[in-house]
Amino acid sequence: FRGEIEETEQPDLAYGLSLVADGEEVLWYGKVNEELAEEYDLRNEVFYLVADWPALVDLYYAQDVKYQPIAPFPGTRRDFSMLIDDMTSFADIQQVVRKANPKLIRSISLHDVYKGKGIPAGKKSYLVSVELRDDRQTIADKAADKTSQRIFKLLEADLGAEIRK
Numbered sequence: 001f002r003g004e005i006e007e008t009e010q011p012d013l014a015y016g017l018s019l020v021a022d023g024e025e026v027l028w029y030g031k032v033n034e035e036l037a038e039e040y041d042l043r044n045e046v047f048y049l050v051a052d053w054p055a056l057v058d059l060y061y062a063q064d065v066k067y068q069p070i071a072p073f074p075g076t077r078r079d080f081s082m083l084i085d086d087m088t089s090f091a092d093i094q095q096v097v098r099k100a101n102p103k104l105i106r107s108i109s110l111h112d113v114y115k116g117k118g119i120p121a122g123k124k125s126y127l128v129s130v131e132l133r134d135d136r137q138t139i140a141d142k143a144a145d146k147t148s149q150r151i152f153k154l155l156e157a158d159l160g161a162e163i164r165k
Contacts, residue, residue: 004019006020010030010050012032013028013031013033014116015114015116016031016113017030017113021059024055026051027049027051031046032045032047073137073138078129080152081125081127081163082162083120084159085122085123086115088161092159093161097155100147101147101150104143107131108129108130110126113125
């Protein structure tokens with residue numbers, strides 16, 4: 001798929017993510033900001049999603065179907081929760097994480113971005129998942145732990161991230 005997950009700057013959202021393809025946001029979702037929630041007398045957190053269905057359908061059908069064998073060895077996933085500077089993007093995090101072990105890191109996914117109560121001003125909370133897999137053997141916990149520690153160190157050193165355990 002040719003799209004990228006990025007943070008979105010929609011005016012009605014306190015924070016959110018978008019799917020960007022060919023420079024256009026084709027889908028975005030996130031938490032409704034406090035002003036809009038108060039305007040409609042909403043007492044609970046509200047999240048919403050907007051999708052450009054024709055654009056998503058076009059993207060789907062524009063893909064070349066590629067088949068590959070199922071990986072013979074299982075991978076593992078590690079989640080990283082962190083406090084990061086508000087100006088740091090998910091792309092910055094991906095770039096740093098990939099340096100930890102390009103041979104084992106298969107994917108980096110952004111699961112949550114949070115700004116608000118409990119988060120210091122100028123910071124945001126990220127939850128990022130990293131899939132690790134070795135095509136030659138089952139990845140050992142020791143190798144996954146070593147890569148995770150390298151990711152921690154790089155995020156702290158390169159981006160000033162505070163890893164939350």
